[in-house]
Amino acid sequence: MAVDLPSLMTSLKARFGDDVLGHAVFREQYVVRIRRGANLPLLRFLRDDAGFDMLTDVTCVDSLSLPQDMQADYPERFAVVYQLYSVPHNERLRVKAYVPEEPCEIDSVTPLWEAANWGEREVYDMYGVVFKGHPDLKRILMPDGYEGHPLRKDYPLKGRGERDRFQKYTEIPPR
């Protein structure tokens, strides 16, 4: 038996009010757009009461260089994206929480799903979104001493010279 997604949208809007900015449907994929402050209670509701018991991915979108018509979907610069899956109902749902550039932070959902741990670390590493309440928020892909968040659209593609800073060798003459 499948989840009745249209009525779930209605009940989300009724329960969380203004925190739910709206929803969109693209090729039968439902996307719920929310304010960042509501991510923890809303995802808890989806997990406990709507049957979306599995978090498959946490990722992020930087809308900085999107075309103008697409930027209308982004009230803030970043969108933290939660991909949910319901094992009993075989349904998927996407939740987008919008995060401004400053302060660039949102509540961690590690209390709900342990699976969010590394995903949130990756989002922090690549986009600089700080997850409040994360047990161990540190870089996961880039080296520890790295500065900046390379998947931000204003980060130069070829970096800031990090790739050239290594110990060089000296040439010594053959004996």
Added chain:
Amino acid sequence: MAGETDTSRSGPQKHGGSGYITTTVDALINWGRRNSLWPMPFGTACCAIEMMATLASRYDLARFGAEVIRFSPRQSDLMIVSGRVCLKMMPVLIEIYNQMPEPKWCISMGACASTGGVFDTYTMIQGVDQFIPVDVYIPGCPPRPESLIDAVMLIQERIKRGERQTKLYDRTRHPLDFAPLALVSGAVEGAPVLTGSRHSLPGKDVPFQEQSFGPPERIVTHVERTQAAQRGTQAEQQKSP
């Protein structure tokens, strides 16, 4: 030693029909080295798959004496960097290279290891030769196993010619530095007892001086060598009648 000796004359020389040959210690050691290269595979991407194919039965690098892949840098003398190297991996590569005992050689296999390839991004090293000395580069994405075999043969050729690396980390005080003649017991009369430091050897206490180098020496390919040899035989044939 190798720099002072004319290596073209120091190879094995037959004494017609008498059943023995004479050679130099250098030539003998280099003969052993080049026929028993122990590669250290630094495979990080698809080039490593080609490297595995080269080692497997179809291409069989064992024919060239280099089949003993060592995953310990302490036991290897040929570093094969096959694949792209990222920002986080480069310190590991330098560390492993430094752990390999001298003398050692390095093959930069494929476009990514040599130049960064298509990955011109913030995290990709644009050519490992910026940070470790490379002897032979292999183009290709990925190169075919024949290319890797050719590179190994070029390395063997360089060892045969008695070439030493000219690009090294400053290792003038490195305890593992190789001193061929004195290390062979009894080769030099009255040789000093080796303490492990090359500065205990006679003539080695010359202070290190930096030198600037011209463009790197051009490597003669197999094709050119073959053509030169053919030209030589043709010239002889023309002379003889």
